[in-house]
Amino acid sequence: MNKNKATNVTWHTHAVKREEREDLLKQKGVVLWFTGLSGSGKSTVANEVAYKLHTMGKMCYILDGDNIRHGLNKDLGFSPEDRTENIRRISEVANLFADAGVITLTAFISPYIKDRNFCRELLGEGRFIEIFTKARLDTCEQRDPKGLYKKAREGVIKEFTGISAPYEEPLNPELVIDTDAESVEESAEIVIEKLKGLGILN
């Protein structure tokens, strides 16, 4: 205890560690990183997983285009450099949430392997769970929930992943979900079972 005599202010304080927050929440702080084409089901599955976890009393939060692109990253576009900066910032924020003890779900196309690996290295062993949300391009284009593929085909949107910009598939993801074959419910259940197996929900 370091007492500053001149001002009579005690400068010693207690710091709460990540492990203590995890004990309070009865879970591990991790990042579930959903990656895949637009329309492959990232947000949809992430939301269903978050709902299931919430009903189990687990604390989770989703980072996605809705709360990131209009806020923290509204200064960024879709050039390769801006995509990298986009994912860098998201990775840093996800790392903070995981450090807080939160089960953090991210739902971004995140097309580049090197950008996803940046997050993997930031989080460290066992805290980054890459979930490849797999669907055929024609399926995604048919779903086209936001009408983006149509605009990309018309050239209204440039550099659109899968059409006019590349998507690099994960080489070694912790999990692959196939939304051509599985229902949202089934995909979500697969994720939950994976988390149980990894001891994240204890």
Place this chain on the structure above:
Amino acid sequence: MNKNKATNVTWHTHAVKREEREDLLKQKGVVLWFTGLSGSGKSTVANEVAYKLHTMGKMCYILDGDNIRHGLNKDLGFSPEDRTENIRRISEVANLFADAGVITLTAFISPYIKDRNFCRELLGEGRFIEIFTKARLDTCEQRDPKGLYKKAREGVIKEFTGISAPYEEPLNPELVIDTDAESVEESAEIVIEKLKGLGILN
């Protein structure tokens, strides 16, 4: 419920709302924004508040120089423009944490009124609690926990708040703590009582 017949994927999902996360955590997601000179006790008091809240079973997290300046904002310096961008990003992240239901404590000098007001407006009524950590400049300089005032006086550090860069005191903060007069313990207790009064810990 919107069923995509072509792919047999059900696109309806449940979204968890902030209020539901707050119910789970039995608290309100807010930002406690500590502002004041270097050495005024922002981090010290924030840590003590977080410790007390944690022992009460409350979920909180601190954003400070240690976890922001070396991560999310490591590309930023200390020019007026960079300080503004620094606080903008911190505000956006704090807003996400509050949306997650977390009691979020931030400990940054944040010298400009307009930057702090950006966060206030982002969070909205009742969710932004500005805490002015007040101490005389000579007290702060005497404490100088990181040796920064010494370097500022020597001109090694430029644009140092209180010495060679301005600090704009809050005009209408929710709380003022006076670390010239109060112990860390006392200051923390004042903050906790304030939170109880605001109904944030229910």
